[in-house]
Amino acid sequence: MTAPFGAYQAEIYLLGLDDVVPAFTTDGSALEESAKRILEPGPFWYVAGAAGSGATARANREAFDRWRIVPRMLRDATRRTLATSVLGTSMPAPVMTAPLGVQAILHPDGELATARATAALGVPMILSTASSQTIEDVAAASGDGPRWYQLYWPNDDALTASLVGRAEAGCPGVL
Numbered sequence: 001m002t003a004p005f006g007a008y009q010a011e012i013y014l015l016g017l018d019d020v021v022p023a024f025t026t027d028g029s030a031l032e033e034s035a036k037r038i039l040e041p042g043p044f045w046y047v048a049g050a051a052g053s054g055a056t057a058r059a060n061r062e063a064f065d066r067w068r069i070v071p072r073m074l075r076d077a078t079r080r081t082l083a084t085s086v087l088g089t090s091m092p093a094p095v096m097t098a099p100l101g102v103q104a105i106l107h108p109d110g111e112l113a114t115a116r117a118t119a120a121l122g123v124p125m126i127l128s129t130a131s132s133q134t135i136e137d138v139a140a141a142s143g144d145g146p147r148w149y150q151l152y153w154p155n156d157d158a159l160t161a162s163l164v165g166r167a168e169a170g171c172p173g174v175l
Contacts, residue, residue: 099150101130119145139170
């Protein structure tokens with residue numbers, strides 16, 4: 001990625017001066033409604049649904065909603081960065097993809113498309129054990145992009161060892 005993530009905000013404002021609106025909203029609720037119109041109910045609810053009663057998802061959303069962006073005017077903001085690192089993984093912003101499995105129900109490329117997109121942005125991808133693509137194929141699609149692996153621990157020790165070994169090879173430096 002060549003431009004910093006913060007440049008998107010300036011791009012939105014500058015294009016707005018010419019009455020050009022972004023192709024996608026920045027409102028998470030509106031994005032969800034858009035997805036609901038486009039996707040079949042099964043795939044939509046697989047992605048949008050929460051476990052159990054949804055209490056944890058609601059609590060997480062409420063906690064997130066308590067955060068505020070506070071503009072800092074009349075300050076030197078010429079050199080700003082959102083870059084950070086988590087567990088030794090450098091990233092251009094404090095953003096990672098969630099380990100969503102079975103992405104092929106949303107698009108035939110599934111996790112391969114996510115791997116290509118996250119690699120292009122330098123954002124870590126977290127691959128689910130329930131992926132519709134192999135660890136090796138996702139690693140190849142990701143190239144040098146940062147990636148992690150979410151292990152759903154199987155009951156079979158040999159299978160677990162195989163998954164961990166493959167993830168170590170596909171996600172070097174993470175495990």
